[in-house]
Each structure stands twice: as structure tokens, then as C-alpha cells.
Amino acid sequence: MKIRLREIAHARSGDKGDISNVGLIAKEPRYYPALVREVTADRVKSHFGPLVLGPVTRYELPNLLALNFVMEQALDGGGTISLRTDAQGKTHGAALLTMEVEVEPHELTGSA
Amino acid sequence: MIRIANGQGFWGDWLEAPVRLVEGGPLDYLTLDYLAEVTMSILQKQRKADPNLGYARDFPPLAAKLAPSLRSKGVRVVANAGGVNPVACAREILRLAPGLKVAVVLGDDVLGKIDDLVTCGHELRNIDTGAPLVSIRDRIQSANAYAGAFPMARALDTGADIVLTGRCADAALALAPMIHEFGWKEDDWDLLAAGTAAGHIIECGAQATGGNCHLDWQTTPDFANIGFPLIEAEAGGHMVITKHPGTGGRVTRATVTEQLVYEIGDPTRYLTPDVVADFTTVHLTDDGPDRIALSGVRGAPRPDLLKVSISYLHGWKCIGTLVYSAPDALAKAETADRIVRERLAALNLSFEKIHTEFFGINACLAHLAPPLAEPAEVQVRIGARGRDKGSLERFSREVIPLVLNGPPTATGYGEGRPAVREVVAYWPALIPRNAIQPAIEAIS
Numbered sequence: 001m002k003i004r005l006r007e008i009a010h011a012r013s014g015d016k017g018d019i020s021n022v023g024l025i026a027k028e029p030r031y032y033p034a035l036v037r038e039v040t041a042d043r044v045k046s047h048f049g050p051l052v053l054g055p056v057t058r059y060e061l062p063n064l065l066a067l068n069f070v071m072e073q074a075l076d077g078g079g080t081i082s083l084r085t086d087a088q089g090k091t092h093g094a095a096l097l098t099m100e101v102e103v104e105p106h107e108l109t110g111s112a
Numbered sequence: 113m114i115r116i117a118n119g120q121g122f123w124g125d126w127l128e129a130p131v132r133l134v135e136g137g138p139l140d141y142l143t144l145d146y147l148a149e150v151t152m153s154i155l156q157k158q159r160k161a162d163p164n165l166g167y168a169r170d171f172p173p174l175a176a177k178l179a180p181s182l183r184s185k186g187v188r189v190v191a192n193a194g195g196v197n198p199v200a201c202a203r204e205i206l207r208l209a210p211g212l213k214v215a216v217v218l219g220d221d222v223l224g225k226i227d228d229l230v231t232c233g234h235e236l237r238n239i240d241t242g243a244p245l246v247s248i249r250d251r252i253q254s255a256n257a258y259a260g261a262f263p264m265a266r267a268l269d270t271g272a273d274i275v276l277t278g279r280c281a282d283a284a285l286a287l288a289p290m291i292h293e294f295g296w297k298e299d300d301w302d303l304l305a306a307g308t309a310a311g312h313i314i315e316c317g318a319q320a321t322g323g324n325c326h327l328d329w330q331t332t333p334d335f336a337n338i339g340f341p342l343i344e345a346e347a348g349g350h351m352v353i354t355k356h357p358g359t360g361g362r363v364t365r366a367t368v369t370e371q372l373v374y375e376i377g378d379p380t381r382y383l384t385p386d387v388v389a390d391f392t393t394v395h396l397t398d399d400g401p402d403r404i405a406l407s408g409v410r411g412a413p414r415p416d417l418l419k420v421s422i423s424y425l426h427g428w429k430c431i432g433t434l435v436y437s438a439p440d441a442l443a444k445a446e447t448a449d450r451i452v453r454e455r456l457a458a459l460n461l462s463f464e465k466i467h468t469e470f471f472g473i474n475a476c477l478a479h480l481a482p483p484l485a486e487p488a489e490v491q492v493r494i495g496a497r498g499r500d501k502g503s504l505e506r507f508s509r510e511v512i513p514l515v516l517n518g519p520p521t522a523t524g525y526g527e528g529r530p531a532v533r534e535v536v537a538y539w540p541a542l543i544p545r546n547a548i549q550p551a552i553e554a555i556s
Contacts, residue, residue, distance in 0.1 A: 023373025
């Protein structure tokens with residue numbers, strides 16, 4: 001079944017220069033494997049499309065049930081240079097949560 | 113156990129927060145983070161205009177206001193309010209509150225050493241883009257190395273009520289009191305990593321206590337009286353993140369986790385001047401209401417290179433806006449954008465970029481924005497930037513005329529022509545650790 005990421009995860013995003021990073025966190029431990037499987041760096045890169053011009057790198061933090069996406073050339077130069085309203089990528093977390101992912105019903109309920 | 117709080121996540125944060133932290137419950141150390149990436153360049157400009165300026169001007173009046181309770185409650189302050197002129201900041205504090213003891217940490221300013229460093233073969237390449245410094249050498253405004261926690265801890269050793277620094281690693285503000293109190297050594301990597309992780313969690317103020325938190329934000333208690341975060345730190349490296357009782361917001365696994373992953377790169381290598389912390393080793397446990405405990409944090413030896421933040425003049429920018437109302441608000445706004453671009457194209461001006469957003473439609477989320485029925489109003493927001501100030505000044509005159517000679521219902525232009533602003537940009541680079549010599553000075 002297809003669901004929006006926001007149903008199983010929450011997120012926070014911020015900036016370092018022209019780099020935007022999104023921390024994606026499973027709402028429940030049982031959702032984490034689906035995040036790891038579905039939310040790949042490639043899928044995040046294509047989801048953001050023209051908002052992110054550079055490469056996307058994914059890091060895993062299983063201890064926090066989290067993934068960290070580091071997105072380069074993501075803020076029109078970043079900081080003071082950027083002409084975007086969201087020059088600091090503050091909304092990129094919410095933007096990632098709009099992604100649709102494919103999950104098995106049992107992954108949501110926890111029963112096999 | 114000592115309690116270390118953060119009462120400012122940036123220069124501009126809630127003014128009441130530091131006062132409530134000192135007066136609203138037990139506390140030993142109050143940290144305040146005033147310096148964003150580009151703040152140093154603004155302060156450098158202010159010091160050029162007046163040698164007695166160049167620091168966070170909010171801080172001395174706050175210090176004076178807090179002075180009686182700092183003394184009666186035994187709270188000490190660690191703040192990077194010094195900017196590019198910590199000594200002047202200290203003098204202003206003492207002018208307003210003569211009884212306080214202030215120590216400043218100096219040595220982060222490397223502006224005068226840039227040419228020597230380049231001559232010695234340090235290219236100071238931009239660590240994000242790889243570009244060599246020579247491309248901006250003649251436009252540099254400031255250069256400050258990120259200092260670590262040890263010089264601040266030595267300043268606390270002097271017995272100062274207030275320790276003032278310039279540029280430093282944000283998490284080091286909270287780590288310094290731990291080093292001072294617990295006698296942690298420069299190679300206590302796991303302890304330094306634990307303090308750094310806790311410091312990172314509180315460095316953005318209420319972002320650790322429910323502010324800007326996605327998860328169930330609608331149920332966050334009492335945003336108006338949100339409690340700012342504090343660490344209960346123990347000598348063995350056990351840390352609890354909490355807040356004063358009776359305050360708003362909340363401390364949960366979600367609020368703490370969101371902040372742990374905020375503005376980081378590789379989580380196994382969170383780089384600071386003091387230690388390389390591995391955030392994939394942080395173990396969080398619930399420790400009662402509004403209490404999250406951290407354990408298991410591992411650290412690796414500190415890097416040989418220090419980050420230096422260089423600011424330079426990038427050019428100019430200008431952003432003009434107009435609001436169009438329904439019906440056809442978006443079509444009118446799109447037409448306005450086309451007109452402005454056609455007129456600019458006929459003028460032979462020079463821009464690095466022109467960028468248009470339709471506010472209320474796609475400004476932040478672009479193609480990911482949810483679909484909208486007929487919007488009641490749309491703001492067209494056209495921004496331009498470039499190296500040629502004259503072109504930007506002409507641009508600033510090309511948006512407002514559409515009120516009378518473009519599509520109907522243009523409004524919201526009350527501010528008149530938009531301002532042309534100088535863009536001071538940020539250039540992160542690396543320098544050898546021995547390029548800076550931290551010094552501590554007591555000011556009286």
C-alpha cells in the first residue's frame with residue numbers, strides 16, 4: 001500500500017551554507033525498516049527535483065531510528081546569497097514528508 | 113551534578129528566556145549563543161565604523177539586568193556575545209554592572225593572518241565548493257576560527273561571573289562548564305563527546321523543548337511560556353536534557369532526536385575543535401516527565417585542522433513584492449513577473465540570477481506544494497542578485513510601476529521601492545590548529 005511519509009515519520013531540516021540537511025525520524029521503531037528500504041538517497045534527490053541541484057548523501061542512525069540526508073546545492077547559494085524565501089531549508093523536512101512510500105500493511109501494525 | 117542551560121539560540125531569540133532560566137528554577141550555568149554564520153561580518157563592519165562596537169549589543173543590558181540574581185543564585189554565564197570585540201563588550205557590561213567579574217577569551221580573529229597562511233601554503237579553499245580563496249581575497253571582511261571549550265573552561269577557572277568569547281563552536285559553550293567543574297582532560301574523548309552531544313541538543317534553545325517540532329505540534333503545551341532546555345551533567349558523562357518545572361513546551365524523545373540530527377553532516381563524525389563525536393552511539397532513554405537521558409556517547413580524537421569562517425562581499429541583491437487579489441490572482445501575478453522580466457531584458461543590465469516565487473502557491477515547497485483551489489490572493493516575489501550595484505538599483509525601480517501599468521488589483525506595496533542590500537557571504541575553510549593562540553584576559 002502507498003502512504004505519505006508523514007504518517008510514519010517526522011523530520012527537521014536546517015542549513016550549512018548551500019547544504020540543506022533533513023533528519024528523518026521513524027515515529028515508531030517498527031516503521032524504521034520501511035524508512036531504510038524506501039527512502040533512498042536517489043529517491044530523495046528525485047523527490048526534491050529542481051530544489052536540490054547537487055548530490056544527496058544518506059546516513060543511517062539506527063540508534064535514533066533516524067536517517068540524515070545531506071543535500072548539496074540545495075539553497076540557491078544559501079544564507080545571505082539565496083533569493084529564496086526559505087533560504088535556510090527550514091521547510092525541507094516538511095517537503096520530504098510529502099513523499100509517497102510503499103509499505104506492507106503488517107509494517108504499520110507490527111503483526112506478521 | 114551541574115545544571116547548564118541555553119537561553120538564546122541565535123541573536124534575536126526570545127529576550128525573556130535567559131531571565132526565566134535564571135529565576136525559574138535551579139541553575140549553575142547559563143549559556144547564550146549569539147553568533148550565526150554571517151553575524152561576524154556585520155559586527156566587523158560595526159567595529160570598523162566605531163572601535164567600541166562589534167559585539168552583540170543585546171547582551172550588556174541583559175547582563176546588567178541579570179547581575180543581582182547571578183550573584184544571589186551563584187549562576188555563571190558563558191556567552192559568545194563578544195563577536196569581533198569581546199573586550200569592548202566586557203567594558204560595556206562593567207559600565208552597566210560594575211560589580212561583575214568578566215573574563216574574555218581572545219584569539220579567534222585570524223583576519224590579520226590570512227596572507228601569512230596563504231603564503232605558508234594553506235589555500236583556505238571553501239570546504240563546500242572547493243574554490244580557492246584567491247577568488248575572493250580582495251573582498252574578505254572577517255575571518256574567525258572556531259575556538260573550542262578548553263579556553264572557555266580556563267576562563268571559568270579564574271572565577272569570572274561572565275565568560276565572553278567571539279567565534280566558538282556552539283556546543284563548546286555548554287561543554288566548557290563541564291570541563292571546568294569535572295576536570296575533564298583534553299583526551300577524555302568519550303566524556304567530551306557526551307558533553308558535545310548534550311551541548312548540541314541545547315544550542316538552539318527551545319528547538320529542544322518543543323519549538324519547531326513536527327511531531328504532534330498541535331498538542332505542544334503552552335508555546336507562549338516555553339521552557340528553554342537545560343542539561344543535568346554528571347562527571348561520568350551521564351547527561352539528562354530537561355527544562356524548568358511549570359514551563360511550557362516538552363522534552364521528549366522526538367524533540368531531542370529532531371535537534372540531534374539538526375544541521376549535521378556525517379553523524380559518525382560530528383566535528384568540533386575539542387572532539388569528533390559519534391552521534392550514532394547516542395543512546396536516549398526516558399527518565400520521567402520532560403526528562404531524556406543520554407548515555408553511551410563515543411568520541412574520537414579532535415581534528416588537526418580548525419574550521420575558520422571567512423566572510424566576503426559577494427555582491428548585491430534586491431527583492432520586490434506585489435500582491436494581487438482574486439479573481440485570477442495567480443494569473444495576474446504571473447503576468448506581472450513576465451512584464452518585469454521583459455522590461456529588464458530591454459535594459460541591458462547584469463544579473464547573476466533573477467528568481468521568482470508566487471507566495472501562497474509555491475514559494476517554499478515548489479513542485480511539492482499541495483494543490484490549491486482559487487487562492488484569495490497571491491504575492492509575486494521577484495528577487496535579483498549580481499555584482500553590479502547599478503543593475504540592482506535599476507531592478508528596484510521596476511516592480512512598483514506595475515501598480516499603475518500592469519494587471520489589475522496590485523496592492524501591498526506600502527514599503528515603496530525595495531532596498532538594494534549588500535550580500536556578505538560566508539566562506540568556510542580549514543586552518544592548522546596552531547594558527548591560533550587562545551588567550552584569556554580578565555577585564556575590570
